[in-house]
Amino acid sequence: MNLTLKVWRQKDVQSQGRLVTYQATNVLSDMSFLEMLDVVNEDLMARGEDPIAFDSDCREGICGTCSMVINGKAHGGQPGTTVCQLHMRHFQDGQTILIEPWRARPFPVLKDLITDRSAFDRIIQAGGFVSVNTGGAPDGNALPIAKTAAEQASTKSLALFYLSAWKNSASAQAFAQLYADELGRKYSGLKLDTAAKSSTPAGVEEEIYSTDEGPVLITTRGKLVFVAESFDLELALKLSALILDAQGTGELRMTGVQPGAPGLNRRDGESREPLTAGLIRFFSDCGVMKAAVNAAVQAAR
Numbered sequence: 001m002n003l004t005l006k007v008w009r010q011k012d013v014q015s016q017g018r019l020v021t022y023q024a025t026n027v028l029s030d031m032s033f034l035e036m037l038d039v040v041n042e043d044l045m046a047r048g049e050d051p052i053a054f055d056s057d058c059r060e061g062i063c064g065t066c067s068m069v070i071n072g073k074a075h076g077g078q079p080g081t082t083v084c085q086l087h088m089r090h091f092q093d094g095q096t097i098l099i100e101p102w103r104a105r106p107f108p109v110l111k112d113l114i115t116d117r118s119a120f121d122r123i124i125q126a127g128g129f130v131s132v133n134t135g136g137a138p139d140g141n142a143l144p145i146a147k148t149a150a151e152q153a154s155t156k157s158l159a160l161f162y163l164s165a166w167k168n169s170a171s172a173q174a175f176a177q178l179y180a181d182e183l184g185r186k187y188s189g190l191k192l193d194t195a196a197k198s199s200t201p202a203g204v205e206e207e208i209y210s211t212d213e214g215p216v217l218i219t220t221r222g223k224l225v226f227v228a229e230s231f232d233l234e235l236a237l238k239l240s241a242l243i244l245d246a247q248g249t250g251e252l253r254m255t256g257v258q259p260g261a262p263g264l265n266r267r268d269g270e271s272r273e274p275l276t277a278g279l280i281r282f283f284s285d286c287g288v289m290k291a292a293v294n295a296a297v298q299a300a301r
């Protein structure tokens with residue numbers, strides 16, 4: 001929208017002020033009034049002219065510093081709205097807007113739309129205010145959140161696994177250690193679960209952690225590192241053995257699965273593949289919903 005602004009310009013407290021007309025062009029309806037003035041000021045500065053002086057602080061409708069009088073009304077007259085929160089959608093294309101400072105004898109105009117508020121500060125310093133207990137900011141953790149929204153925001157419904165191959169076994173072990181060191185940043189309630197550790201064949205290192213989102217298994221076999229997060233431990237151990245066996249010691253092999261492939265989206269009466277074969281393909285994207293895994297486990301029983 002395009003607007004005509006009649007703005008009070010006053011060089012300083014001693015000078016005589018006057019209304020000056022400006023054109024504000026291409027104003028977006030989602031701009032705040034102050035953003036609209038910012039754009040006008042950029043144009044003025046680009047032309048080498050003095051920008052319109054106005055006050056603002058929070059620009060969040062809290063402090064009230066942006067007070068000015070718009071079309072004869074303090075803060076523009078929208079209920080409960082300060083100028084910094086007043087949006088241009090409240091104005092019409094082609095409208096003329098009168099912008100003046102808040103005029104009162106104890107608050108002389110310092111420049112343009114800025115007034116001297118020190119009289120107000122002196123009143124406050126002298127104790128001339130009332131305290132109103134508006135309560136504390138609500139504790140975010142105390143706000144009730146719908147179950148669905150909470151579940152969607154949580155990673156608790158996710159289970160993931162990763163297989164990586166390294167240059168040599170020393171590199172693989174170094175990676176496994178680094179990965180374990182970083183788990184504390186990702187999960188709360190992290191603890192090394194020594195009781196859950198099973199006996200492993202020679203050449204296989206296994207670390208099991210418990211977290212608030214389920215177990216984390218890190219298995220190192222030769223140059224390979226397998227990580228399962230949030231799977232039930234029994235399933236994680238089975239996956240680790242299956243996938244490391246399937247990979248062996250050769251080049252990393254990739255698998256993919258198409259929607260509707262055997263073992264996925266099966267309907268009653270269709271022939272079913274063994275759970276493990278379906279899972280290995282299903283997991284090949286390296287990230288699945290835990291709910292889907294559990295559904296697959298149930299379906300195979």
Ligand code: FES
Nearest residue numbers: 057059062064084
């Ligand atoms: S700048 Fe603080 S309320 Fe407007």
